[in-house]
Amino acid sequence: MMRGLPVELNNHMMMDxxxxxxxxxxxxxxxxxxxxxxxxxxxxxxxALLAALQANDGFRNQSALRTWLIGILKHKIADHYRTTExxxxxxxxxxxDEKDPNEAIEQLIFNDKGHWIGTPxxxxxxxxALEQNEFWLIFDWCQKNLPEQxxxxxxxxxxxxxxxxxxxxxxxxxHSACRVYLHRARLGLRECLEQRWFNSxxxx
Amino acid sequence: MKTCKDISELLSESMDRRLTWRExxxxxxHFFMCRSCQRFQQQIDFLRKTAGRYKPKD
Numbered sequence: 001m002m003r004g005l006p007v008e009l010n011n012h013m014m015m016d017x018x019x020x021x022x023x024x025x026x027x028x029x030x031x032x033x034x035x036x037x038x039x040x041x042x043x044x045x046x047x048a049l050l051a052a053l054q055a056n057d058g059f060r061n062q063s064a065l066r067t068w069l070i071g072i073l074k075h076k077i078a079d080h081y082r083t084t085e086x087x088x089x090x091x092x093x094x095x096x097d098e099k100d101p102n103e104a105i106e107q108l109i110f111n112d113k114g115h116w117i118g119t120p121x122x123x124x125x126x127x128x129a130l131e132q133n134e135f136w137l138i139f140d141w142c143q144k145n146l147p148e149q150x151x152x153x154x155x156x157x158x159x160x161x162x163x164x165x166x167x168x169x170x171x172x173x174x175h176s177a178c179r180v181y182l183h184r185a186r187l188g189l190r191e192c193l194e195q196r197w198f199n200s201x202x203x204x
Numbered sequence: 205m206k207t208c209k210d211i212s213e214l215l216s217e218s219m220d221r222r223l224t225w226r227e228x229x230x231x232x233x234h235f236f237m238c239r240s241c242q243r244f245q246q247q248i249d250f251l252r253k254t255a256g257r258y259k260p261k262d
Contacts, residue, residue, distance in 0.1 A: 025259070106209065114207025119240040126250045130257060139254060157220065158255035164220050183216040186248045194247075 024049065026066065027073050029159045033152055034077045044080055048073040067166060105184050109191065120190070123198045135197055142192035146185050153178060154185035206230050211241045216248060 024045060031041035051072050111117050129135040143151055149171070156167045168178045206214075211234045214227050223231070235242050 029258075110207075110209040110212075114209035116208050116240045120243040120247060122243060123247060123250070126247075130254065136258070139258065154255070158252055159258055179217060179220070182220060183213055186216050186219075186251060187212070189251055190244070190247050193251075 023066065023069060026160050027069060029155065030070055030073060031077060033155055035080060040080055044073060044076040047079075048076045051076070066161065070160070070162075105188055109187055121194060121199060123194070126198075129197060138196050139193065142189050142196065145192065146188050149173075150181045150185040150188065153181035154189065157182055206234060208234075208238060208241055211238070212244055215241065215245045219248060219252060 027045045027048060028041060031044045032038070035041045035044060048069060052069055109117060143154070146154065153167055153171065156162045156170060157164070162170065164175065164178050164182070167173075167182075168175050171178070173181070211231060214223060214231055217223065218227075218231075231241075
């Protein structure tokens with residue numbers, strides 16, 4: 001492995017603006033999970049990308065790039081908390097989560113025999129929804145209304161694109177907790193979209 | 205015999221890891237008689253697609 005700027009990163013940084021933008025966007029999503037202030041999150045991402053450009057550490061393959069960038073971003077976010085003298089570190093942020101909200105959702109969705117209580121209805125033209133601003137507002141709302149840990153696991157998986165092992169590590173949770181959070185996030189989000197968009201649309 | 209609750213868990217896990225042969229078989233058998241779980245699968249696929257296009261707002 002050559003020292004200096006990793007070749008892959010160099011390619012991304014210098015050659016392909018689209019990919020750089022992709023990474024930037026993903027990093028921003030990640031940062032917004034930790035720092036609930038858009039400007040501060042942007043700053044952290046900017047600093048992380050600059051640091052990545054100057055870094056000497058290599059990484060083995062393309063798939064490691066994002067994890068590596070997120071690693072740098074984490075340090076930048078930790079710096080942010082240190083410099084703003086806020087007392088909640090990333091760890092506190094996780095531990096501080098509301099008491100286990102886990103029990104409820106499956107009991108609302110499945111009966112004692114494990115059957116759907118309200119069976120999933122057929123969603124008409126789901127792709128059409130993606131074109132509508134109002135749908136995105138509802139998606140946003142539904143996602144923010146998930147229990148915090150569930151929403152976080154879901155975002156790390158589906159928006160940041162981390163593998164479950166990385167999510168466990170990031171959130172400091174067991175593999176089985178991670179699995180359960182992801183599943184409950186999907187159940188909750190599906191239910192919310194069905195109620196607030198797909199089933200209610202007809203009445204609009 | 206697996207319930208819809210069990211199958212929904214497997215379907216969700218299939219988004220994150222490759223299911224075993226036995227698990228895939230259980231899902232396939234269940235799908236023969238359960239449209240709800242088939243829909244659930246389509247809908248969590250849609251969630252992935254949606255999340256992938258989501259742009260965080262200011």
